Amino acid sequence: MMASAVAIAAPVPVVRRDRQRLIEKLAGCGFAFPAFLLLLLTNLVPLAVLLYLSFTNYELGALDTRFLGLDNFRKAVTDPVLRRSLANTFVYVAIVLPGAVGLGLLIAVLLHRRKRTRTFYEVVYFLPVTSTLIAMATVWQFILHPNLGPVNGMLRAMGFGEIAFLSEPAYVLPTLAAIGIWQLVGFNMVLFLAGLSAIPRDLYEAAEIDGCRSGIDRFLTITWPLLGPTTMFVIITTSITAFKVFDTVAVMTRGGPMGSSEVLLYAIYLEGYQYFHMGYAAALTLIFLAFVLLFSILQTFVLERRVHY
Amino acid sequence: MARVELKSISKSFGGVPVLSGIELDVADGEFLTLVGASGCGKSTLIRIIAGLEPQSSGSVLINGAPVDHLRPHERQVAMVFQSYALYPHMRVFANIGLPLMMSRLNLFERLPIIRMLSARRRRVMAEIESEVRAVTKQLQIDALLERRPSQLSGGQRQRVALGRAMVRHPAAFLMDEPLSNLDAKLRVHMRTELAELHDRLGTTFIYVTHDQVEAMTMSDRVAMMDNGTILQIGRPGDLYMRPANLKVAQFIGTPAINLLPAKVSSAGSVELFGAELPIRARRPAGSAMTLGIRPEAITLAPLGTSRPGMHLLPGRLRRSENLGPEHMLHIDLTSPASGTIICSVAGDHEPLTSDSRGLALLFMPSACHVFDVEGHRIDDVEAASAAAAPSSDPHARAFGATLCPLPPKAGEPCAPCGGPAARTS
Numbered sequence: 001m002m003a004s005a006v007a008i009a010a011p012v013p014v015v016r017r018d019r020q021r022l023i024e025k026l027a028g029c030g031f032a033f034p035a036f037l038l039l040l041l042t043n044l045v046p047l048a049v050l051l052y053l054s055f056t057n058y059e060l061g062a063l064d065t066r067f068l069g070l071d072n073f074r075k076a077v078t079d080p081v082l083r084r085s086l087a088n089t090f091v092y093v094a095i096v097l098p099g100a101v102g103l104g105l106l107i108a109v110l111l112h113r114r115k116r117t118r119t120f121y122e123v124v125y126f127l128p129v130t131s132t133l134i135a136m137a138t139v140w141q142f143i144l145h146p147n148l149g150p151v152n153g154m155l156r157a158m159g160f161g162e163i164a165f166l167s168e169p170a171y172v173l174p175t176l177a178a179i180g181i182w183q184l185v186g187f188n189m190v191l192f193l194a195g196l197s198a199i200p201r202d203l204y205e206a207a208e209i210d211g212c213r214s215g216i217d218r219f220l221t222i223t224w225p226l227l228g229p230t231t232m233f234v235i236i237t238t239s240i241t242a243f244k245v246f247d248t249v250a251v252m253t254r255g256g257p258m259g260s261s262e263v264l265l266y267a268i269y270l271e272g273y274q275y276f277h278m279g280y281a282a283a284l285t286l287i288f289l290a291f292v293l294l295f296s297i298l299q300t301f302v303l304e305r306r307v308h309y
Numbered sequence: 310m311a312r313v314e315l316k317s318i319s320k321s322f323g324g325v326p327v328l329s330g331i332e333l334d335v336a337d338g339e340f341l342t343l344v345g346a347s348g349c350g351k352s353t354l355i356r357i358i359a360g361l362e363p364q365s366s367g368s369v370l371i372n373g374a375p376v377d378h379l380r381p382h383e384r385q386v387a388m389v390f391q392s393y394a395l396y397p398h399m400r401v402f403a404n405i406g407l408p409l410m411m412s413r414l415n416l417f418e419r420l421p422i423i424r425m426l427s428a429r430r431r432r433v434m435a436e437i438e439s440e441v442r443a444v445t446k447q448l449q450i451d452a453l454l455e456r457r458p459s460q461l462s463g464g465q466r467q468r469v470a471l472g473r474a475m476v477r478h479p480a481a482f483l484m485d486e487p488l489s490n491l492d493a494k495l496r497v498h499m500r501t502e503l504a505e506l507h508d509r510l511g512t513t514f515i516y517v518t519h520d521q522v523e524a525m526t527m528s529d530r531v532a533m534m535d536n537g538t539i540l541q542i543g544r545p546g547d548l549y550m551r552p553a554n555l556k557v558a559q560f561i562g563t564p565a566i567n568l569l570p571a572k573v574s575s576a577g578s579v580e581l582f583g584a585e586l587p588i589r590a591r592r593p594a595g596s597a598m599t600l601g602i603r604p605e606a607i608t609l610a611p612l613g614t615s616r617p618g619m620h621l622l623p624g625r626l627r628r629s630e631n632l633g634p635e636h637m638l639h640i641d642l643t644s645p646a647s648g649t650i651i652c653s654v655a656g657d658h659e660p661l662t663s664d665s666r667g668l669a670l671l672f673m674p675s676a677c678h679v680f681d682v683e684g685h686r687i688d689d690v691e692a693a694s695a696a697a698a699p700s701s702d703p704h705a706r707a708f709g710a711t712l713c714p715l716p717p718k719a720g721e722p723c724a725p726c727g728g729p730a731a732r733t734s
């Protein structure tokens with residue numbers, strides 16, 4: 001009884017304080033452990049395996065595997081297939097990015113002030129986002145079919161010749177990009193709509209009094225600058241999504257004709273699961289991840305600072 | 310410089326009327342305040358004047374010409390918003406200069422990059438810069454030109470918003486609760502500054518506020534609004550001394566006016582808690598009315614005091630609030646009267662209020678504001694014959710340490726009785 005009274009009055013002994021801290025640390029680690037385990041199993045371990053595979057000549061089902069060091073990466077640098085698929089991917093991104101961002105913004109601005117019809121249009125434009133792209137790709141294949149498809153039917157009816165959208169090397173990437181835009185526009189529109197509703201109405205009224213006569217004035221003075229953060233986010237997510245294009249290529253063109261639609265992810269898929277060069281595919285995947293990382297870093301460090309005020 | 314007239318302006322939102330038949334004539338160079346509780350339609354009215362909201366019917370005239378068909382920027386009015394509505398992505402310079410850039414540069418001269426090609430732009434921008442600098446110097450924010458609104462304090466933002474309005478030399482300034490986002494101390498300061506700015510510019514100001522102190526202190530005239538109509542327009546003193554409506558009386562003045570239920574007696578005079586006051590109201594006997602007494606119109610005296618011409622109500626102190634120069638006393642009325650009265654007293658009231666038996670509240674019946682059941686002021690009250698005046702000399706009683714309610718001059722001891730002076734209104 002006496003001892004405990006003294007203990008309360010006196011400062012807490014050093015040993016007890018240390019024990020307290022240790023218990024707190026253990027408890028903290030305990031709480032973080034399940035999440036860490038999940039991260040380890042689903043992300044970090046596969047990444048480590050990928051890294052290891054990229055240094056080997058492992059082939060699916062092979063019995064012995066040799067360690068190659070950086071040979072796979074050396075090969076990748078000079079590989080014409082990789083170079084072509086990278087170029088195709090960049091062309092694809094270069095079309096999809098401005099298309100999906102610009103159209104998404106345009107639709108959002110048009111819809112923002114509508115009252116009754118807004119929900120209807122939102123649903124219509126958002127539907128492609130919710131649908132399975134592989135299934136939709138099949139539909140697109142039919143729509144764009146040279147003989148049976150309605151698009152070419154319409155072109156014929158208007159007196160133009162047929163266009164082989166998916167088998168003409170010059171058209172195939174723009175066609176795939178158009179489908180990519182169709183799929184992304186709804187999502188971008190929703191993001192832009194959220195950004196638009198965050199702009200205070202007062203600003204538009206002040207601008208109106210200050211002499212912003214036309215819609216263009218209002219857009220340039222208020223809307224566009226204040227959508228900066230949203231636009232940045234949309235650009236980053238769109239470019240990463242576009243960079244990851246795979247489904248439409250796999251279903252509709254299989255990289256053809258003559259590799260003119262072979263994109264990075266499809267090239268990796270071919271190496272890994274068609275030719276069973278797992279080691280080389282792992283090296284290509286790492287290169288792919290490096291690009292995605294680059295986009296993310298761009299967002300985190302450069303643009304976050306530029307757009308916020 | 311402009312005269313702003315409103316001709317029977319009405320506005321309804323989806324069938325719900327917010328303004329009905331507003332008539333207002335704001336003289337050139339006048340500082341007119343629209344005051345009222347929130348939701349009374351004052352902001353809608355100023356937005357109609359600005360052109361941000363179309364009226365359902367009626368007409369807005371600026372300098373005698375209807376402006377109903379004109380867009381906001383064509384009306385030559387500037388507006389200061391409650392939120393200031395500064396452009397967050399622009400620096401102070403661009404925020405203030407925007408109205409000039411919009412009116413003096415064409416679309417190509419404002420487009421990013423393309424504008425670099427214009428030589429005229431450079432010349433115009435130099436002009437604009439000197440004008441912006443002149444305005445910012447006046448407002449003492451010339452050191453802040455390169456800042457963004459997020460880097461400014463509330464008071465500085467307020468000045469930028471003012472600068473943006475001033476730089477155009479508008480015909481009229483419209484201000485929608487511009488001070489309500491500032492802290493109390495700064496608000497008092499900006500009140501003075503705005504009033505001085507108005508004196509300096511000599512431009513018409515139309516000012517919206519829910520704060521009656523702002524309305525009373527700054528304006529040439531005040532229009533008190535309620536429920537979409539203007540209850541009373543007049544000089545601040547008029548609204549205080551002769552409120553046309555019970556709502557005006559309640560809204561204007563802190564602490565609020567004391568209201569007591571009264572009725573017309575069978576003899577035709579005003580009856581308060583069973584006692585007849587020496588004032589008559591030309592209303593049928595028995596009709597109910599409300600008597601308003603300003604807190605400073607009441608004087609305190611020891612229980613049992615009576616004064617010629619003054620009416621007495623017995624009461625007991627509930628609590629007192631010390632405001633420094635004066636005390637705000639909350640007094641519960643005791644039988645036959647009931648209710649609570651607030652009155653303000655300068656100086657020491659302890660000797661009076663410490664009396665546990667209670668104290669007497671005295672007021673001149675003529676200082677009362679009388680309102681009928683609908684809340685309209687009854688103007689045709691008249692003093693009844695002097696029959697009710699007590700014969701005893703008011704100063705016959707020595708007041709001793711208590712306050713004399715009838716001193717010849719505020720602050721001086723009363724000559725007849727020698728008592729210290731109570732505050733006179």
